[in-house]
Amino acid sequence: MREFNAVLTIAYRDVAKFTRDRTRLVASLIFPVIFVAVLGGSLQANIGDRAGYDFLVFTFTGVFAQTLFLSATQGVISLVEDRENDFSQEIFVSPISRYSIILGKIVGESIVALVQGVVVVLFGLVIGVPLTLAQIVGLLPVAVAACLLGGAFGVFVLGNISSQRAANQIFPFVIFPQFFLAGVFSPIQVLPLPLDVLSRISPLRYAVDLTRNRTPRRVRRRSPGKPLLQPRGDRGDVRRLPGGGNTSVHPARA
Amino acid sequence: MTTQIIQVHNLVKRYKNADSNAVDGVSFGVAQGEFFALLGPNGAGKTTTISIFTTTLAATSGSVWISGHDLGKEAAAVRSSLGIIFQKPSLDLNLTAEENIRFHAILYGLYPFRPAYRLMPRAYREQVEELSAVLGIGGDLFRPVKTYSGGMKRKLEIVRSLIHSPKVLFLDEPTTGLDPQSRRALWEYLRKVRGESDTTIFLTTHYLEEAEEADTICIINGGKIISTGTPEELKTELLEEYLILDAEDRDALERELSERGIPYTVASPLRVDLNGRSAQSVVQSIVTPLSVMRLHTPTLEDAYLSIVGGDDEGI
Secondary structure (H helix, E strand, O other): OHHHHHHHHHHHHHHHHHHHOHHHHHHHHHHHHHHHHHHHHHHHHHHHHHHOOOHHHHHHHHHHHHHHHHHHHHHHHOHHHHHHOOHHHHHHOOOOOHHHHHHHHHHHHHHHHHHHHHHHHHHHHHOOOOOOHHHHHHHHHHHHHHHHHHHHHHHHHHOOOOOHHHHHHHHHHHHHHHHHHOOOOOOOOOOOHHHHHHHHOOHHHHHHHHHHHHOOHHHHOOOOOOOOOOOOOOOOOOOOOOOOOOOOOOHHHO | OOOEEEEEEEEEEOOOOOOOOOEEEEEEEEEOOOEEEEEOOOOOOHHHHHHHHOOOOOOOEEEEEEOOEEOOOOHHHHHHOEEEEOOOOOOOOOOEHHHHHHHHHHHOOOOOOOOOHHHOOHHHHHHHHHHHHHHOOHHHOOOEHHHOOHHHHHHHHHHHHHOOOOOEEEEEOOOOOOOHHHHHHHHHHHHHHHHHOOOEEEEEEOOHHHHOOOOEEEEEEOOEEEEEEOHHHHHHHHOOOEEEEEEOOHHHHHHHHHHOOOOEEOOOOEEEEOOOOOHHHHHHOOOOOEEEEEEEOOOHHHHHHHHHOOOOOOO
């Protein structure tokens, strides 16, 4: 029971800190929205319509998975910050298991990430991603899995760095390539062998793939409504991707 | 016979790639309720020792028993009986003072998790109010810790470390960075804690005046124990009293001392070692008119400096 309460209190701490840090709160909610609206919108306007593919939904699903994964990863890595502020001493000398500490951290950061996920979904609905209530509920286990995977990846990174400075320096190298290798914003069906290998060992890819695979096909269709922030473009027929490889678009079929 | 709450046998710690042991075969015991001070210069091995005791660092070899538990095998049981005040404050600055205390109380299994103060059990609220009133931070409990001064943070850490009624309270150079007023307040409160409970206090410090209040002082340098005893024992054991004498006719004084077989060191003025004689008997035996006569009584600081020999290499 003590361990359960410890997990809850460690998780609560992360959520409380998130809600009190206005800059972080605003930034973490605005960034995904910008990605979906600006990147998804411009891709759709410039390529999507001609390719017959819904890039807005494609970007939405990618950003949804990436937001959850990344938030959980960064949250777990913030244990380094605790170490530098000497707060980790307080946790590590308490009579609770190390597993409870890391589990509490992952649970806390997952809750923080899920809050961001909810904002992404709400924004998706606003800009015309055709999600039904059942589909949104269906996204919940996917979101939890993405958070846990992100948290686990955070533990892996955490185990290999010693300071916040190192974390800041390494993080762009560990995360940014994954944006592209995991197909968050760009299709990855055809990749040269070295990139294909890197893509397959990118943890984020599995979060993105799971989200896209679990998104019902209907969602991948072009929304009938005109999305907000969607510049007018030369719209062609919107086609559905064949098969289940959902992180990819086959340009040849356009 | 007093119960030994801490027993250390041949404790050794060697850091990776180090040429020598940071803690080198240390053995001692601390009785229940005792105020024990581990004194030494920077780099002597104090923080390494306390880190091992508080389970944040693994020993290379040796055994440590705290409150009847083997540190190597029952770390969690040891941890639940300890209160620790670290060298640097280990508070979450983004949380309020009360949240820091609540976090601690729940981790130590005292109360179930509740997301707000008013939802916590009455016993918790009373305990927090009582402890914080004693330390004078009662009115600031719901302010974020980042608005606290250094002295207030220390007080908050004390409240937090005592909330689970630890058997041993470890303080690792607790007054570092505090102004004299906060230091005094801290010690007054610790005296009170000792008076009211049977809490054993284990202090590491390089401030001698803090150690002088201890029941036992253990001086450590270069990872080894150099001397152990009460402050009085250390004084008598380690330094001898001597007389400082001088005369207008110093040659006559020196002659007289030599004739009487009283050893002295030629200096200005002369230093006469008593070697068990009383100062009075030495002075009475001298007929040469004295111009200077002073008895040098060692302070603990003299003893300490003579022991550590100014060897103050930091790690």
